[in-house]
Amino acid sequence: MSEKVNVDVKLGINKFFVDEGNPHIELVENPDPAEFAKLEAACPAGLYKRDENGNIHFDSAGCLECGTCRILCGDTIIKKWHYPQGTFGIEFRYG
Amino acid sequence: MSEDKFDVIIVGAGLAGCISAYLLAKAGLETLVIERGNFPGSKNVTGGRLYAHSIEKIFPNFAEEAPVERCIVHEKVSFMDGSSSVTLDYASPEAADLGSRSYAVLRSKFDQWLAEQAESEGASIVPGVHVDDLIVRDGKVCGVIAGGEEMEADVVLLADGVNSMLGQKLGMVTGVNAHNTGVGVKEVIELSRQQINDRFGCMDNEGAAWLFVGSPSDGQMGGGFLYTNEDSVSLGLVFGLHNIDKVSKSIPQMMEDFKNHPTVKPLIAGGKTVEYSAHVVPEGGYDMVPKMVGDGVLIAGDAAGLCLNIGFTIRGMDLAIASGEAAANAIIKAKEAGDFSEAGLASYKTTLDNSFVMKDLQLYKKVPGFLDNPRMFNQYPTMMTGIMKDLYTMNGTSAPLRKIVMPHLKQAGFMNLIKDGFKGATAL
Numbered sequence: 001m002s003e004k005v006n007v008d009v010k011l012g013i014n015k016f017f018v019d020e021g022n023p024h025i026e027l028v029e030n031p032d033p034a035e036f037a038k039l040e041a042a043c044p045a046g047l048y049k050r051d052e053n054g055n056i057h058f059d060s061a062g063c064l065e066c067g068t069c070r071i072l073c074g075d076t077i078i079k080k081w082h083y084p085q086g087t088f089g090i091e092f093r094y095g
Numbered sequence: 096m097s098e099d100k101f102d103v104i105i106v107g108a109g110l111a112g113c114i115s116a117y118l119l120a121k122a123g124l125e126t127l128v129i130e131r132g133n134f135p136g137s138k139n140v141t142g143g144r145l146y147a148h149s150i151e152k153i154f155p156n157f158a159e160e161a162p163v164e165r166c167i168v169h170e171k172v173s174f175m176d177g178s179s180s181v182t183l184d185y186a187s188p189e190a191a192d193l194g195s196r197s198y199a200v201l202r203s204k205f206d207q208w209l210a211e212q213a214e215s216e217g218a219s220i221v222p223g224v225h226v227d228d229l230i231v232r233d234g235k236v237c238g239v240i241a242g243g244e245e246m247e248a249d250v251v252l253l254a255d256g257v258n259s260m261l262g263q264k265l266g267m268v269t270g271v272n273a274h275n276t277g278v279g280v281k282e283v284i285e286l287s288r289q290q291i292n293d294r295f296g297c298m299d300n301e302g303a304a305w306l307f308v309g310s311p312s313d314g315q316m317g318g319g320f321l322y323t324n325e326d327s328v329s330l331g332l333v334f335g336l337h338n339i340d341k342v343s344k345s346i347p348q349m350m351e352d353f354k355n356h357p358t359v360k361p362l363i364a365g366g367k368t369v370e371y372s373a374h375v376v377p378e379g380g381y382d383m384v385p386k387m388v389g390d391g392v393l394i395a396g397d398a399a400g401l402c403l404n405i406g407f408t409i410r411g412m413d414l415a416i417a418s419g420e421a422a423a424n425a426i427i428k429a430k431e432a433g434d435f436s437e438a439g440l441a442s443y444k445t446t447l448d449n450s451f452v453m454k455d456l457q458l459y460k461k462v463p464g465f466l467d468n469p470r471m472f473n474q475y476p477t478m479m480t481g482i483m484k485d486l487y488t489m490n491g492t493s494a495p496l497r498k499i500v501m502p503h504l505k506q507a508g509f510m511n512l513i514k515d516g517f518k519g520a521t522a523l
Contacts, residue, residue: 005351044373095202
């Protein structure tokens with residue numbers, strides 16, 4: 001039953017206006033692995049990734065702007081979190 | 096430098112913001128709504144079902160005109176393990192009383208309609224602008240700072256959603272933490288109108304609301320949902336964030352497994368996902384409601400934590416609408432008296448206290464604590480599917496009914512059942 005989810009395909013359906021070069025979420029350097037693991041599990045957009053070598057990756061493009069990562073790790077490994085500037089980010093066509 | 100001063104600036108063109116803007120503009124107040132999305136609704140997500148009673152009061156017979164999807168006439172709740180489910184199904188014709196109905200809605204469409212109503216009364220709605228900060232002088236909120244520009248107003252209404260960055264900055268909103276919130280994820284899956292009618296047993300314009308308890312949220316507090324739209328279904332799940340370190344899989348994986356559950360898969364077969372969305376849901380109930388009134392400022396809707404999950408119904412939008420209305424009336428009163436201080440705006444809180452909003456939140460105050468129990472989402476759904484499996488399986492062994500049921504009750508724990516049953520009876 002358990003087919004591995006491909007979140008990137010789902011995000012590909014959405015309409016985004018990415019503010020290139022101006023990420024609205026930033027992580028601290030060398031984030032605590034236990035905190036990062038929470039975000040790997042929780043982020044609906046699957047933006048917090050760890051590769052086979054254990055290296056972590058994060059890119060705020062594709063963010064659905066739910067605020068989950070800020071709630072979980074706003075005091076720990078998230079250095080900066082604000083909404084994208086006006087007109088940028090996700091645009092829900094259904095919502 | 097501000098050019099001119101508004102009576103009211105509203106941050107956020109969601110339900111609370113637009114309802115308030117409509118009523119304020121109608122009363123002749125100069126009202127500005129600032130929305131960070133490209134159009135009202137473009138940043139908003141619902142599960143989606145709107146209980147009509149509070150909006151019906153403001154726009155009688157609104158569903159004739161507003162873009163609602165389907166009137167809910169089927170209520171279903173399924174208890175699920177990884178592969179099976181037991182479902183309770185209640186069907187009833189649409190209520191004759193318009194205020195007793197509920198509708199599936201999609202916010203991107205619905206909020207635009209609501210914003211148009213506010214605009215037609217003379218409210219100014221400015222989309223595509225993010226409010227960065229508030230102007231505060233001597234503890235009084237005097238306006239907003241957006242796009243480097245200062246704009247002043249007698250009152251600022253924060254209808255900026257569950258994360259209310261501005262309410263937090265003011266120190267009024269303090270309860271947005273993992274314990275009080277869940278995250279919802281949702282796919283809108285396109286099907287034909289006829290497919291929906293056939294699969295959910297309804298006619299055009301009628302639809303189903305379906306909740307799924309158990310495996311969708313990985314046996315933790317939360318659950319799956321399905322609402323039928325005109326020609327799509329909204330399928331998703333909500334997960335209580337404080338249990339994130341107890342999961343066996345990621346939330347996106349939970350969603351994928353939910354879609355592939357044998358009970359759900361045929362419902363969406365052949366459908367095409369047209370959007371994937373997520374949003375945080377305030378789930379703390381009464382205990383997370385913040386200080387809602389300050390000097391020159393009010394907080395409404397999700398920003399005020401106004402949401403009520405009692406297990407078999409989940410509401411937020413009807414509370415947002417009622418709070419937007421109460422905020423507008425309080426501001427109109429303050430304007431008449433020329434007093435925009437906390438005391439001058441205090442009727443907002445008393446109106447809400449005397450309305451269903453705070454009464455219901457108070458009534459179900461203990462429910463979040465009662466629901467935050469993995470037995471509700473793991474042992475009990477498994478117990479129910481287990482009993483059903485043994486009841487309906489014929490394989491040549493003879494056993495009396497009590498011998499079929501008892502082992503399942505025993506596994507869940509008699510004491511647990513009694514304890515949780517009692518807790519549930521007092522919480523609800």
